Amino acid sequence: MIDNWREAPGADRSAQAPFGRDAVVAHVVDLAVSSDSAPLVLVTGPIGMGRSSLLSAVRDELAARGFTPLSLRVARNERDRPYSLVSRLSAELAVLHRGGEARRTAKAAAPLAEAGRQLAAELRSALTAGDKLTVLIDDAHWTDPGSRAVLLSLVRTLAGGPVTIVCTVRPSSADPAGDRVALEQLRAASLAEVVPLRPLREREVGALIAWRLQARPTAALLAYLQRECRGRPAAVLAALAGHQRTGGLYVFDRHVYLTSPDRPPELPVDLPPIEYLRRLGGLVWPVAKAAAVLLPLGGAAAGLIAEAVNRGEEEVRGALSELCTEGVLRQGPEEGHWRFRLPLLTSALTGCLGPYERRRLAQLAVTAIWAGQAGADDRYLAEQLVVAGRFVDTQRAAGELLARGTAAMLDDGYSAERWLRAAVELITEPRQRARALIAHAATCCVHLRFTEAVDSARRVLSEHGRRVGSEALFETGMIYVVALAGTLDTAALAEFCDGGWRSLPGGEPHRVLIRCVALCHLDRWREADEHLASQRHVWQRDNDVVAALGLLIGECVGAFLGRTGPFDRAVADPPGWPLWASGTQYRFERLWQLVRTLMAFGELDRADRLLTAYELPSTYRTVPDQVVADSQSGRWDRALDLARMGLATGLSIGYVPSHTLVSRETSVILGARGRLTEARSVIERARSVQPVMLHLLAVPESLLDEALGDVERARRVLAEGLAQAAERGLVVGTDVLWLRTAELELARGDLSAAQRCVAETRGTAELIGTGRARVCHLLATAMVHRDRAAAAEAVRLARRRAQPLELATTMAMAVRHDVAGAELLPEAYALYGDLDALLRRAQLRNLMRERGVAVPHRGVVIAENERLLATLVTEGLTNRELAAVLGGSEKSVESRLGRLFKRTGYRSRVELASAMLTDEYHP
Structure with a gap:
């Protein structure tokens, strides 16, 4: 049947459970076995609601309860065979009656009441005393008129008896009025009950x-x-x-x-609804396929479909009306307009078209629109132009595709990429083709289709280098490098940096800057800085665009290496940049790079002031930058939502060091909330996807190791991170690395090593002068030298910086090392609470108890402990790991798990984890 999508690959009946279908099955079964329920139960619902699968579940449940239901399914062709269902039912009853022969009970000449009484008698004779019989009839809407009338008459004789008939029915406006009246009379007499299956919310x-x-x-x-x-x-x-x-x-x-909402799903051509439409025969199947393409053309659709299938328009209208009767189409508000009830069916039917068939339909659509015989939106026309290809005027098609693709390149990447690629294939004029290739490469790069971007950019550079302007060549070279990095082909990128860059078309200044960007994507920051500095006389004398971009790259790369003077001057005076007055695009580019670099240093306050000073809203930030900003400002839920989207769809790949920064903030949030396994997977993924500035991940990774009790590994991770940074000449992020190392060295009793770390924090703070670096130096000094004044200053500075996690951690560390009073702990505890940092809260509760500070709200504490335990179980931690994280013994963990299972009713870790994943767990 058309509604039986349930049989599609990957689907099964048990999928009913999550949205309450079990309750519907139980209700129908109760009606079927009850002695005082209505003898007729109608399960109704529109296409795709799974009526058939529900009836199967009812049959299975009846069998599980010891009943043997009698099951029939009505085929579509039975609606034209008089008394077909009654005859089949009579035959089944005869077999059930231990070898009895089927009687010809229902004939056209027999009075309906008599036929009903005869069939009722057969039903009763098929039962032994005290038995209960349930008759399940699937797709009863195909029942022939005679059988339907007999069954409706039969219901009146079954009242209070041992027989219940359960039917699945697809309601239709074409149902006979007399049947609707008869059903209403049965419902009024409590002889029939309707169980509707409604669309899901x-x-x-x-x-x-x-x-x-x-x-x-x-x-x-x-x-x-x-x-x-x-x-x-x-x-x-x-x-x-x-x-x-x-x-x-x-x-x-x-x-x-x-990840690609505009890309249609790949539906198999043997889906049951498609097979059903094929079996309808006649004109219905070809009309349905053509309608999937041409119905958006409104009133012109019927005529175009008629032309496509080579039949008369009235015949086509008849087939469309039949599809309406079948529940596939719906008549629109205007005469002659139809639409699919399920938009998804359009994709399924389109997938059934052969290549020539699809192009022919697209040709009809495009020709009608161009001739003014039909109207459609721009997107529809562009899609048909792509499919029609050379079946229509190629010059006009190429021009329209290029225009529409260029206009959509920022907002609709999937479509723009398709339209521009099709334009490239249709264009024959070399300069216009180069223009289309550049637009295609830029679109693909923006929307992270890096392989396609590399191919188009390479074609421009190798085939059209003499046909495009200097700025276009420069832009294409930059796209090529960023896209090549996005494909994760580091070998190809290294080959480019080590010699391939010299063969790029264009001027030497272009090649210098493009190679510099490529070196940054390879994490070769010191080499990039040296290359840019040694060739300054080359790029600085070029046009304003090249000179300004070279200056911007130098400022940001220099800052990462600890040479922050030029960068700080740029932040203080952004308009001093040569391109500032050249247009909004360039101003945005400058501010975007300056803000991103500030965020890498943890300078949220300075970044916000910069945006405010030039009246740019915070929404100006790209997704990766917004993740970092939200994380540092304490909007963790939003940060996590954006980070998931960015990491899932690759939004931060290609632009260094965005991916690493997003991964760092995400792992910090997940770790603080007890999501230790997920936090580690984020870190591991960052290493494999875009391994740039990986030392920034050392602090969150060391915190994970320490939480699991592996302090030695935590120290090793920090040491490796510092070595990586030193090898690349990077200073950014080393302030927090030295602070964490000082804390661990102090914990293992190596005062000399801890003091060396304090000296490093001082040197870093003096070199880069950021607020975070000063907090790290003050806190390290306070811990190692027992300097309460330094601790107080660290807390004051952290308050001014207004980053909740940093402030709470600063206060907790100061108290833990006895350089600040325990009165700071309630504030830190509240800050962790605002962040929903379950693990940090649990760790701080232990410190509060040690310092004699009361932990407020016992009920909240119990709920948080249970939620943390459930979270850690979902993360797949062993009892030993749970004990390390929670600061107890394995035996205490077993006791806590036992209490949790007893209170919640879950019987295993698997059940508990499943409930957490589907949001069914509520402590």
Whole structure:
């Protein structure tokens, strides 16, 4: 049947459970076995609601309770065979009656009441005393009129008896009025009950996805599925499977993302609804396929479909009306307009078209639009132009695709990339093709389709170097390098840096800057700085754009290496840049780079002041920068949402050091909340995806090791991070590394090593002069030299910087090392609470008890402890690891787990973890 998407690959009946279908099954079964319920139960619902699978679940549950239901399924062709269902039912009853022969009970000439009484008698004779019989009839809406009338008459004779008939029905406006009246009379007499299956609400769709993929869907994914699937669970499952085939779904940190929302799912051509439409015969199948492409053309669609299938328009209208009767189409508000009830079915039908068939339909659509015979939006026309290819006027098609692709390159990357690629294939004029290739490369780079960006940029540089202007060549070279880094092909990037850059078309100044950027993407910062400085006489004398970009690159790279003077002057006076007055684009570029570099140094306050001074909203920040800003300012939930999206879709890849910064902040948040395994996976992924400035990850990784009791590994991670930074000449981020190392050296009793760390924090603070570096130096001095004044100054400075995690950690460290009073602990505890930092709160509670500070709200503490324990269990920690994290023994962990399972009702770690993943756990 058309509604039986449940049988699609990857779907199963048990998928009903997450959205309450178990309750519906139980209700129907109770009606079927109850002696005082209505003898007729109708399970109704629109296409895709899984009526058939629900009836199967009812049958299985009845069998589990010891009943043997009689099951029938009505085929579509039975609606034209008089008394077909009654005859089949009579035959089944005869077999059930231990070898009895089927009687010809229902004939056209027999009075309906008599036929009903005869069939009732057969039903009763098929039962032994005290038995209960349930008759399950699937797709009862295909029942022929005679059988339907007999069954409605039969119901009146079954009242109070041992027989219940359960039917699945797809309601339709074409149902005979007399049947509707008869059913209402039966309902009024309590002889029939209707159990409707309604489309799922968004929350229920979310539960279904979470159960199926063991990951929570994003709001964007939910909105897309609601729009395409109209709450039909089977359609939702088909869409999920289709997007999984195309690689369009990505699960990260237990959240599932649709990475290309404009890319249709790859639905198999043998889906049951498609097979059903094929079997309808006649004109319905070719009309349905053509309608999937041409219906958006409104009133012109029927005529164009008729031309496509080579039949008369009235015949086509008849086929469209039949598709309406089948529940596939819906008549629009205007005469002659139709639309698919399930938008997803459009993708499925389009996938059934052959290459020539699809191009021919696109040709019809484009020709009609160009001739003014039909209207459609720009997106529809562009898509048909892509498919039609050379079936239409190529020069006009190429021009429109280039214009529409260029206009959409920032907002609709998937479509813009398709349109521009198609334009490139249609254009024959070399200069225009080069222009299209550059636009295609830029679009792909912006939207992280790096492989395609590399291919197009390489074609421009190798084939069209003499046909494009100097600035276009420079832009293309930059795109090539960034995209090459985005493909993670470090060998190719290294080959480019070590000699390949010299063969780039364009001027020497271009090549110098492009190589410098490439070296940064290879984490060769010192070499990039030296190359830029040694060739300053080359790039500084070029045009304003090259000279200004060279200056900006030098300021930021120099800052990372600890040469912060030029950078600080740039922050103090952004308009002093040569391109500042040349346009908004250049001003944004300058501010964007300065703000990002400040964020890498932890200078949120300075970055905010810079944006405010030039009246730019915080939303100006790119997603990676916003993650860092939200994390440092304490908006952790939003930071985590953005970080998941950015890391899942690769938004931070290609722009150094964004990916590492986002990974650092994400791992800090996850670790503080007890998500230790996920935090480590973020760190490991950062190493493999874009290994740049990896020393920035050493602090969060060392905190994970220390939480799990491996202090030696924590020290080793910090030492490796400092060695990496020294090898590359990097100073950024080393302030917190030296502070953490000082703390661990002090903990193991090596005072001399700790004092060397204090000296390093002093040198770093004097070199870069940032607020964070000063806090690190003051705190290290306070801990190692027992300097209470330094501790007080560190707390004061941290307050002014207004970063909640930094302030809470500063206060906690000062108290732990007895250089500040315990009165700071309640404030730190509250700050951790605002961040929902479960693990940090639990660790601080231990310190508060040691210092005799009362922990407020016992009920909250108990709930937090349980939630932390459940989180750690979900992370897959062993009892030994749990004991290390929680600061107890394995035996105490076993006791706590036992109490948690007893209180919540979960019987195992697996059940508890599943409940956490699907948001069903509520402490």
